[in-house]
Amino acid sequence: MGRERVKLEAALLLAPLLLFIATSFVAPIAAMLWRGVSDMEVPRAFPRTLAALADWDGRNLPGDQVFAALADELVAARAAGTLNAAAGRLNSDTPGLRTVVFTTARRLARGVEGSPRAAILAADPAWGEVETWGALRRAGATPTDTHLLAALDLRRSADGTITSVPEEQRVFRAVALRTVWIGLLVTLLCLVLGYPLAAALVFVPRRLFGLLLFAVLLPFWTSLIVRTAAWMVLLAREGIINQAFLALGLVVEPVQMLFTRTAVLVAMVHILLPFMVLPLYAVMRQIPRAQLRAAASLGAGPVAQLVRVWLPQTLPGVGAGALMVFIQAIGFYVTPALIGGGADQMLPYFIGFYATQTVNWGLAAALSILLLVGTLLILALFGRFLSLAQFRAA
Amino acid sequence: MTDPLVRFDHVAKSYDRATLVIPDLSFEVGRGEFLTLLGPSGSGKTTTLMMLAGFEAPDRGRILVEGRDIVRVPAHKRNIGVVFQSYALFPHLTVAQNVAFPLSVRGRPRAEIAERVTSALAMVRLEGLADRRPAQLSGGQQQRVALARALVFQPKLVLMDEPLGALDKQLRTELQAEIRRLHRELGVTIVYVTHDQEEALALSDRIAVFNEGRIRQIGPPQTLYDHPRDPFVASFIGENNRLEGEVVGRDEDGRLAVRLAEGAVVWAEPVDVPPSTRRVLLSVRPERIALAHAEAEDFGAEALAASVVETMFLGDHVRVRVRLADGSLVTVKRPAYPLDARLKPGARVALAWSAKHAIAFPADKADSGRPLVAGHA
Numbered sequence: 001m002g003r004e005r006v007k008l009e010a011a012l013l014l015a016p017l018l019l020f021i022a023t024s025f026v027a028p029i030a031a032m033l034w035r036g037v038s039d040m041e042v043p044r045a046f047p048r049t050l051a052a053l054a055d056w057d058g059r060n061l062p063g064d065q066v067f068a069a070l071a072d073e074l075v076a077a078r079a080a081g082t083l084n085a086a087a088g089r090l091n092s093d094t095p096g097l098r099t100v101v102f103t104t105a106r107r108l109a110r111g112v113e114g115s116p117r118a119a120i121l122a123a124d125p126a127w128g129e130v131e132t133w134g135a136l137r138r139a140g141a142t143p144t145d146t147h148l149l150a151a152l153d154l155r156r157s158a159d160g161t162i163t164s165v166p167e168e169q170r171v172f173r174a175v176a177l178r179t180v181w182i183g184l185l186v187t188l189l190c191l192v193l194g195y196p197l198a199a200a201l202v203f204v205p206r207r208l209f210g211l212l213l214f215a216v217l218l219p220f221w222t223s224l225i226v227r228t229a230a231w232m233v234l235l236a237r238e239g240i241i242n243q244a245f246l247a248l249g250l251v252v253e254p255v256q257m258l259f260t261r262t263a264v265l266v267a268m269v270h271i272l273l274p275f276m277v278l279p280l281y282a283v284m285r286q287i288p289r290a291q292l293r294a295a296a297s298l299g300a301g302p303v304a305q306l307v308r309v310w311l312p313q314t315l316p317g318v319g320a321g322a323l324m325v326f327i328q329a330i331g332f333y334v335t336p337a338l339i340g341g342g343a344d345q346m347l348p349y350f351i352g353f354y355a356t357q358t359v360n361w362g363l364a365a366a367l368s369i370l371l372l373v374g375t376l377l378i379l380a381l382f383g384r385f386l387s388l389a390q391f392r393a394a
Numbered sequence: 395m396t397d398p399l400v401r402f403d404h405v406a407k408s409y410d411r412a413t414l415v416i417p418d419l420s421f422e423v424g425r426g427e428f429l430t431l432l433g434p435s436g437s438g439k440t441t442t443l444m445m446l447a448g449f450e451a452p453d454r455g456r457i458l459v460e461g462r463d464i465v466r467v468p469a470h471k472r473n474i475g476v477v478f479q480s481y482a483l484f485p486h487l488t489v490a491q492n493v494a495f496p497l498s499v500r501g502r503p504r505a506e507i508a509e510r511v512t513s514a515l516a517m518v519r520l521e522g523l524a525d526r527r528p529a530q531l532s533g534g535q536q537q538r539v540a541l542a543r544a545l546v547f548q549p550k551l552v553l554m555d556e557p558l559g560a561l562d563k564q565l566r567t568e569l570q571a572e573i574r575r576l577h578r579e580l581g582v583t584i585v586y587v588t589h590d591q592e593e594a595l596a597l598s599d600r601i602a603v604f605n606e607g608r609i610r611q612i613g614p615p616q617t618l619y620d621h622p623r624d625p626f627v628a629s630f631i632g633e634n635n636r637l638e639g640e641v642v643g644r645d646e647d648g649r650l651a652v653r654l655a656e657g658a659v660v661w662a663e664p665v666d667v668p669p670s671t672r673r674v675l676l677s678v679r680p681e682r683i684a685l686a687h688a689e690a691e692d693f694g695a696e697a698l699a700a701s702v703v704e705t706m707f708l709g710d711h712v713r714v715r716v717r718l719a720d721g722s723l724v725t726v727k728r729p730a731y732p733l734d735a736r737l738k739p740g741a742r743v744a745l746a747w748s749a750k751h752a753i754a755f756p757a758d759k760a761d762s763g764r765p766l767v768a769g770h771a
Contacts, residue, residue, distance in 0.1 A: 293449050294482035296469040297553075298496035298543065305470075308499070312486045 033372075036147050036365030042139040045077040045086035046070065050140035053133065058159040062133055064117050071116035074105040086139075092360050093146065093155075094135045100126040134158025147366030172350070176370065179346040182264065182336075183329040189269045190276040190325045191318065197273075198280035198317070202287075216277050224271060228335045231267040232258060235339070259341040267335050272328055276321040283317030323382045327375055347371050398422035399551060399583050400446065405455035407441055415441050416607040419455070423551075423585060428577050430586045430594040432630070433604030439587045442604070443553050446585065448472050459551065475544030475552035479559045481536045483528040489515070489539050490524035496547040514546040517576065534565040541573070545580065554586045558593065570596050591631045595619070603627045623665060625755045628677040635683070635724050637676040638757065641667075650754050652676060656720035660696045661749035666756065673757035680727040682751040685714065686744045687736055693744035700724065702741040716743060 043050055048069040056062045077083040083105055091098035107123035120127050127133075138146050138156060149155055153170040154162050164170070201212055219227060234240050235257040242254040257263050287310060295305040333348040347367060354364035400423035407416040416438045423429045431439035444450040445457060448469030456463045464472055483492050490511050497507045515521055518538040528536055537557055544552050554573075558566040574597060577584055588594055594601045595615045602612040603626070611623045615631075622628035629636070642659060643651035650667065652674055653659045662676050690699035700716035703723065707730060714726045714737055724745065728734070737743075 288480060288482060290478050290480050290482040291484060293447070293469070294476065294478060294540075294543075295484075295495070296449070297447055297472075297474060297476035298499065299470050299473070299547065300495070300499045301468075301470050304499050308495075309484055313484075 032361075032365050033369055034365075035361045036369045037143040037145070039089065039139050039142055039144055039146070039362060041082075041085040041089040042136065043142070045080075045082040046073045046136070046140065049073050050137070053137045053140070056133065056137065058134060058137075059130065061128065061130065064115065066133075067115070067117040067120050071108055071112055071120055074101070075109050078105040078109055088359075089139050089362075090135055092358075092363070093139055094131065097126070097132065097135060100124045100132065130158045147362040148369065150363055151366040151370045172347075172367070172370075175345070175347055175350055176374075178343075179330050179371075180374075182261075182268075182344070182346060183326045185265055186268045186272060186329040187276075187322050187326045189265065190273050191322060193269065194273055194276035194280060194321065195314075195318070198277045198284055201277070201281045202284045216274055219271065219274060225334055227271055228267055228338050231263065231270070231335075231339055235263050235266075258339060259344075261340065261344050264336050264340040264344045267339050268329060268332060271335065272325045275324040275328065279320040279324065280314065280317040283314055283320070287313050319382060319385060323379070327378065330375065331371065397425065399425045399427075399460060400585070401456075401458040402442070403456040403458060405442075405445065405452045405457060407438075407445060407450065407452050411453075414453075414607060416452075419607070419609065421602060421609055421612060423583060424599075425550075426581050426583055428574075428584045428586065428597060428599045430588060430598040430601045431604055432588060432591060432594040432601050434589060434630070437604040438607035439589075439602075439604040440555060441607075443555055443585060443587045446551075447474055447476050447553050473547070473549050473551075475547070475549040477537070477540050477544045477552065477554040477557045479556040481528070481533075481540045481560075483536055483539055483543075485528055487527075488524065489520065489526050489528070489531070492528065492539055493542045493546050495543060500547065510546055514542040517545070518542045518572070533561050534569060537561065537569060538572070541576065545576065545582065549582070551583045551585065554584060556588055557586075559588075559590075566593070573597065595631070601631075603630060605630075621665075622677070622753065625675055625677065628753065628755070633680050633725065633727075634677045635680060637678065637722065637724070639674055639676055639754075641672055641674055641754075649749060650674065652754060654698070654718075654720075655722060656698065656718040658690075658696065658698050660698075660747075660752060662752035662754040663750055664754045667754055668756065671756045674754040675757050677753045677755065678724075678747055678751060680713070680725040682747050683724070683726045684746050685716075685726050685728060686746075687741070688744045689742075690744040694746050696749075697744045697746040700743055700745050702737055702739055702743060704739055705737045712737070716745065 046069075049066060052066040052069045053062060056066065074083070077086060083101065087098045087101040090101060104120060104123040104127070108119060112119045134157060137158075138144065146156070149162060150165075151172050153165050153173045155165050156162055197212075197216070201209060201216070204212060232239075236242070237254045237256065237258065239258070241257065242251075245251045245255065246253075291309055291313075292305050295309045300308060330346065331348055332346060333352060336344050336346055337349055337352075347370065351364050351367045351371070354360045354367065402419050402421050405416060405419045406414055408414045419438075419442065431442060433439045441450060445452050448464070448467065452465060457465050459472070459474075484495065487495070493511045493514050494507050497510060502510075511524070512521075515524055518541050520535060520538050520542065523531065523535065528539065531539065540557070557573075558569055561569065570593060573584075573586075576582070586594075586597060598615055600612060600614055601618055603610045603618065605626050611618055611627045618627060618631050622631065625636070628634045637654055639652035639654045639660075641650050642653045645651070645661075648664060649661050650664050651659055652662050654676070660676070662674070664674070667674060686693050686697075690697040698718055700718050703715040703717050705715075706713045710730055711727050712730050712734075714728065716724050716726060718724060726745065
């Protein structure tokens with residue numbers, strides 16, 4: 001009984017926090033992710049048309065009852081004010097469909113002569129193409145893979161096969177690759193700079209240690225945006241670095257540093273370096289000095305001591321630090337947005353772009369899913385490697 | 395020593411360039427010898443070992459191994475095995491890889507390494523554990539691995555820095571026997587550091603007693619126990635009673651007649667007592683004191699009257715604390731059996747000892763800070 005009671009008490013103590021997490025964290029994220037696999041705009045405007053399209057073969061034009069339903073609903077949606085959102089949604093699937101929908105609705109609103117089929121085809125010839133109907137059906141399905149496929153530069157044609165979008169429309173594969181590439185570069189640079197720094201923290205005398213640690217932790221006390229803005233001041237065309245270069249006569253005219261890939265890398269490394277140094281330091285501090293002495297007494301010179309005894313034991317720290325830096329790097333938004341050029345923007349920028357600029361929440365959500373899944377995959381992979389390395393170290 | 399393996403020649407060491415941890419140290423270690431550096435913490439014994447291993451450099455003096463000064467030779471080129479109190483095994487390597495380490499950094503062929511690792515593990519009786527990681531072993535097993543690792547490359551000299559300090563008493567006794575066996579079978583020279591005088595007595599051919607950076611006495615265990623050369627050694631090795639007294643006479647053999655504070659006059663063997671000395675300090679081992687249920691004057695001319703303060707039963711012996719007439723306390727060790735029911739607090743007893751078991755030191759040589767009865771019981 002006592003045990004059960006303790007469990008209950010523990011659960012009660014955690015309840016407020018769990019409630020907070022559920023309402024402020026889990027629910028909004030779940031809702032956002034749901035948008036990545038669902039569509040609301042088109043079903044709201046064309047419920048009957050979509051129902052009639054359900055058993056359409058996708059190869060020939062649909063039957064008369066589908067045309068009839070669409071004709072009714074186009075007019076009804078125009079009157080109800082739901083047409084705008086639906087047309088926008090269809091347009092983001094197939095550019096040009098917005099105009100097609102509006103034109104057709106306007107014509108039909110003036111009155112339908114003859115069969116709905118003839119009227120619709122007369123209003124806009126686009127309805128004579130199978131792909132138009134395919135787009136309509138795609139936009140109505142829930143759950144749908146449309147946004148997810150779009151996030152990978154893929155689409156479903158009307159008959160349901162998945163194909164790549166035309167070369168000139170591909171965006172996200174290059175962005176995903178760039179995101180990973182910048183993440184890797186930042187991680188590597190942080191490792192190259194952070195490893196010796198962490199080692200120095202372990203080996204320097206006490207007084208110098210305090211100073212070094214202070215320097216490592218200093219960036220934590222300023223906000224990310226302030227640090228990024230500081231880099232803008234430093235790197236700008238009229239900025240401090242260019243002024244200094246000009247004054248010293250190193251260059252004759254200002255160097256373009258802001259809005260370059262190098263600037264993005266420099267700023268990101270600066271911001272993320274502590275996340276590499278601290279786990280490394282934590283692991284390095286735990287390696288007893290006696291082990292290096294033991295290695296020396298057994299005949300290992302300085303290099304062998306480092307490579308065969310010290311380095312292998314720091315690997316869990318390398319893994320942990322690299323993981324922390326990489327995962328944060330691929331989620332970076334502010335720094336590339338402020339310091340980078342158009343070709344330096346990563347996935348988070350496009351998520352922000354679709355969420356706020358074009359209000360294509362489905363695609364923004366799908367890109368978020370892509371980023372989340374990618375991050376989880378890396379986490380799982382590293383987790384495996386890490387636990388293995390930790391087991392070996394322990 | 396005609397052909398010592400190791401010779402410290404006027405070695406001095408300071409860590410802060412102001413105070414000398416070791417002011418001037420000279421001693422030798424014979425080939426195949428088991429020498430223990432014994433002393434309290436901070437006495438310089440570990441520093442001495444670290445200088446020999448090459449982890450610390452002396453400020454002055456020479457350290458010779460086989461006649462060659464090794465002060466400038468880095469640790470990894472000295473070919474000296476070291477066993478640490480913390481074991482210092484490599485956690486990322488298996489037991490076999492740990493033992494193979496000194497051979498593989500020397501670039502020995504694979505087959506030779508495998509063979510020597512196997513025999514080294516057999517030597518410390520860990521045959522079945524080659525593929526384990528150090529974390530999966532007990533403390534005693536880990537220290538056996540460390541021993542195998544320090545011996546596998548066949549160094550002439552092995553240093554051990556309180557290797558059994560982290561183990562419980564039973565394991566310590568077991569590994570002491572193991573270390574003695576390895577020393578005997580391999581003929582290797584061992585310099586061993588400990589603060590545990592019992593361990594030093596059990597293991598060593600010779601013991602060097604350190605205090606404040608100096609060797610107070612160096613010699614075989616029995617010599618140190620029976621003939622300590624100063625009060626520090628007398629109280630650090632084994633237990634000793636200390637009694638203050640005044641020299642009142644000498645016989646023709648040089649023995650001193652000493653009047654104790656409580657009034658009785660006893661005889662004692664002097665150690666480095668100049669003729670002019672008045673105040674001396676007597677050292678008498680608890681097991682050398684005879685105790686009788688009698689009046690002192692009936693027990694003998696040099697007998698002391700005392701009363702029992704407490705009696706402790708310790709299995710194989712009893713410790714009796716008694717108080718002399720002047721209030722000073724004396725410890726007496728007696729066999730536990732036959733049980734003596736009369737040794738109750740307050741009981742009146744008489745104490746006596748043979749003159750050759752009482753050692754007299756000049757009183758000014760004693761450091762007054764130490765307790766009356768010192769050592770590890």
